[in-house]
Amino acid sequence: MAKEIKTEILINATPEKVWSILTSFDNYPNWNPFIKLIKGEVKVGNKIKVNIQPPNSKAMTFKPRVLAFETNKELRWLGHLLFTGLFDGEHKFELIDNGNGTITFKQSEKFKGIFIGLLNLENTKNGFEAMNEKLKEIAERK
Template sequence: MAIEIKTEILINAQPEKVWAILTDFKSYPNWNPFIKSIIGDVKVGNKITVRIEPPNTKGMTFKPKVLTFETNKELKWLGNLLFAGLFDGEHKFELIDNRNGITTFKQSEKFAGILVPLFKKQLDNNTKKGFEEMNSKLKGLVEQK
């Protein structure tokens, strides 16, 4: 079974400004309510350490592999619980330049694996809410600078 969570928000700024804050991983503990930390060299092929804390759930730390790191456009990684095929998540941040000083920020994750049905309710509620809270905080932070 596979499910996908998709969220998006319009940010009144150029993609470069959004990207600068999105990729300032050392500042995440100060503003990000969902992803508490990203540690490591965020380059394609590297493993990084990510700590997430969705609302109303226990947080978790995992070590995904960076799949895409395209400046001002996209960051994507693939993580799994214990081993591939059990519970895999492909997380993506995407910035769309609307060419009018507004950026569409999309955050999504595709979940696959045999344990996905067990976590479906939590993913649909808590994880999606975490995405939305992060998106809102990112928008506020970018637009106030």
């Protein structure tokens, strides 16, 4: 059994501009309402430290492994609760160049594991959407 959250937003900016904001991890505490911290060398195969705080929820810190890091296109990681198989989440940021000075920013996560039935994704989806809106605001303002 699996569950998935998918969100997307149209941003009036180039992929380069949005990618620059998205990958300036040191600035996350200043603007990002959902992901409060990303630490470590974000490179395929590396483990990083991520702290999230969905609206109306407690903050959570985990150490996912980076699965994809393609400039101006995709960042994806896989995290686990305690160990693989209990509760796993594959998080993905995707930038799609619409070829007209806009991009479609997609943020999604696929959840799997034996504890998946206990998961309420509403707060997490709200966190994704809040982050998407703020990313749009910043990218279109600069």
